[in-house]
Amino acid sequence: MAKDNNWMLPEGIDALLPNEAARLEKMRRELLDLFQTWGYQYVIPPMVEFRDTLLTGTGSELALQTFNLTDQISGKALGIRADMTPQVARMASHHLYTEAPVRLCYLGSILQARGAKIEKSRSPIQVGVELYGSQHIRSDIEIIRLMLETLAIAGLQEIHLDLGHVAIFRGLAKKSGMTQDEEAELFEVIQRKATEELDDLLTSFNLEPSWKKAFHLLLDLNGDISVLKEAKTKLAIGGAEVIQAIEELQRVAELIQAIYPALPLYFDLGELRCYQYQTGIVFAAFVPGFGSEVARGGRYDNFTEPLDSSLPATGFSADIKVLSRLSSAIVDDTARIILAPDTDDLELHNVIRDIRASGDIVIQELPGNQKQPEHTAVIEKIGGRWQVSE
DSSP: OOOOOTTOOOTTOOOOOHHHHHHHHHHHHHHHHHHHHTTOEEOOOOSEEEHHHHTTTOOHHHHHHOEEEEOTTTOOEEEEOSOSHHHHHHHIIIIIOSSSOEEEEEEEEOOOSSOOTTTOOSOOEEEEEEEESOOSHHHHHHHHHHHHHHHHHTTOOSOEEEEEEHHHHHHHHHHHTOOHHHHHHHHHHHHTTOHHHHHHHHHHTTOOHHHHHHHHHHHHOEESTHHHHHHHHHTGGGOHHHHHHHHHHHHHHHHHHHHOTTOOEEEETTOOTTTTTOOSEEEEEEOTTOSSOSEEEEEOTTTTGGGTOOOOEEEEEEEHHHHHHHOOOOOOOOSOEEEEOSOOOHHHHHHHHHHHHTTOEEEEOOSSSOOOOOOSEEEEEETTEEEEEO
16 A cells, blocks of 8 residues: 655645755845835734635635635634735735835735646745835836846846736726626636637627727737837727826836836736736736746725725735746855864854854764764864864
């Protein structure tokens, strides 16, 4: 009878071995230091909350990603966080926001019931920043810049920035007079880029041909910045709200290109990431050879309305495990590994403490005949004093 593999982990759950963990930890420290220099304060949301609280203001997609359990004390349903962004938004709304913009950052493990399509991971380590209290386009630019700085520290190269605006689709749907249910059906089809299904669905809505054409165009209007000029003409049927959204995209592109003239920009007006709670500019960063975004974000001004607090917000997040895995950065392993003898000597212990304080590694031998660990130097007693010998 085959022996059970009791050491195996559930699908999508992984452990990091020393080299991987060291790379990730180095990146974690560097990123939190980066965020601090930009004025972002570090917060740590709880891993588990009451399910109703955890999912307030979020869409059905996050509900499907949430692991559920029962609190043995209160008997209430609990949820394990699948995304830290809604938690941080509640923290800002309830505890931190006054009049001035609030800048927060976070980094921690999340657990997802289904996991990402590409990575298949259900245990990302999410890192992100959020800026609350400003609707100005400059706040979106700040977040995009910080995302790009994050990817630079992570050692990712050949970044491509993908930009969209959910208000373009929202404005067209509203102006066409379709119901909320119809809008939800249409969103799902457009998100999958299902052209044939789109035609059948729009026919079932009994829309005029001009509206059918406009929604079909959302799948075609993608490419470089020239797409935006074309969109202002072809999507004018959507009215002022749609034109304003396109002009916002143009302004963002101008400001980003002024700072990063070599950064490739791509525009996709049918991209509706996190559509259920985002309200404006959406963006994502891609690198060659990886089939999904490495970081993403956008504006979500109405997220805190269910909390009786309408707080404008924009931010981005990423999985630091993905960033670490794709990183070209080199982990500094130049610290000396020094072997110390198994001796109870106060002077030796003081020497070991001072060496460790300087950044070198000291491993003290253990009793017995175990194999000595790899080392580059030893501590020996020479002339009555403990000294390091190479």
